[in-house]
Amino acid sequence: MNKTKYVVVISLHILLSLIANYYLIKNIPLKNQIYIYGTLPIHQSYPFITTSSWNNFLSTIGSLLPVSHLISLMNFLGPSTAWIIHEIILPIIGGFFMNLLLKKVIMSSQKGEKSLVVIASIVSGVLYQLILLFTYTDFWIKGFLVILPGMLFFSLFTFETMKDKNWKKACLSALITTVFLSALYDWRLQISGIMLALIFLLGIIPFSSIIVVLRERRFWIIAFISLSTWCMLWLVPHFYSIYLYLLSYTRNVTLAVIVGDYNLTSVFGLYSPDKFLRFLYLLLICMAFSSLLIYRGKPSQNSS
């Protein structure tokens, strides 16, 4: 995509976001403290110390939040600011990341026709943004949903730049990947993110190219830098947090139960109380599974 197309796509994302939040945007200039109907939380606009697990303001034991928990830290801004970021800005970023990721996936796996790649990536980006914009998409995982495609995109980009021996770029994008990975909510999401990244890498990049990159000394240096950064940003603060948590008498025990809504569309994160939208979601799932059954990743005959 050239620059003009990027501007058009971003404008489309912004427009969608504004239209989907029209009712609330209308109220923002008039209201001081704004809350939204649904499962959205009361934001916590109190003075917050990221290095302490004791919340002196509310007198509760909370989990210690590392600075890299970008999404969690946003909740400590003012209620209206946190809302604007979560409901308007994050879906735009998520949609755009999905757009980039799909483009990268298709272009890496096959030399497809450019116009088709653009259509597929824009449609996926817009669709992803619409799902993020929907009021019933859970507020707490919205940030994670935004970061995940970004993390996958940068991990693919890192490996491709390594393949091309562009080490400076590779180092920079590896650091961005690490920051994004650290910004995911907790260790479960981190494992999921790493697993997805590995699946994409192994599924898209030829094994021989991976072996070539693995033999490079600089790859290991970058990997070590990334690992150290991740340890500093996430692992060490989390271990400290767990240590403090274990000291507390009031800790909870997680039970082996599933919490959440269950139907076919919601198990794929597409929850909707509206029947028509559920039907559209079902079509979306059918279409997606079709690609699993039919798509073989071969270059198309029509493509140039």
Add this chain to the structure above:
Amino acid sequence: MSSIILISLVSITWDLSPLKFIHYTLTFLSFNKIDIGVLFRTHKLFTGITLPLIVILFGLSINWLHSKLISKQGKVALLLLLLFLGLIAWRVTEINNMKREVTVIPQEYFDVANWLKERESSHRVFWLPRTGKYKPGENTLWFKTEGWGAPETSLGIRTYYYYGQPMEYLYSFLMKLLEENKTKSAACILSHIGVKYLAIHDDYWWENILRTIERIKRNLSKSPYFEPQISTEHIYVYKNLMVNQSVFVSTTPIIVNGGLKSLSSIVESSDINFCNYSFFFSDLLIPEDIIYSAPLLVAVSLDNIKYEFTNFREKRKQNTYTISFYEGH
């Protein structure tokens, strides 16, 4: 087509479907005592992974479909795709704009908050009753969301948050004390947890909670341990007169057997100044240096409660290493 049939079948028989069984089985998964099932226990986390995957697969299927179609078919497919996206955008936009409502915290809360901020010290404010947990019972008139604890979290004043341990328990206990006119023990317990101001608000729909608030207000107004400070249309602020200083030196620990209930009984039935004591509950660990160095006041849960000093060092000499609890004489 085959996927449509497959998914339709699964959709109809979801409760009995193998997918659900597989998901439930995964939640109990563990490997060499490592609990792997925790990855699948929260539905939201699980769907956080499936959602991006579904959208990526959808994009790949569009790419495949378009590469297979000839020019004319491609245009029709593109139109159908736009229609599909347009319909989703229409439903999302309409539901978003219809189902959402804005909640605005009334100005009187900010007025009270400003008054309290001017007097802010190391003490805390206790907002009663709490807001938001049980819909619609604990929701205020102005509240349109399911969010919890608006006054506690949004006004920038040091306070206590009731939706977590241990305050979850203390909240209901204190409400009961105030309702039963046990204002002395309420003031004592509040002073020990550093609460100087009580902010009572009566802007609720629920009749039961309104009646409780009325009783609490009446008891507080008559109480010698609380003093009314300011009031707005719905908020009434009382000062806890038992709080004189935020830091005090206690020379004697009191071990309470029987929990908060017996502590309140002790306070209500005695004339001693409880600011000179620190409390420990018998089911909590007590630091060893306190056990062996300080004289202990041991209290038990009896109706005609009395208190008795016990020099623990004497007990120690008699090889009594466990803490004894004495009935009052």
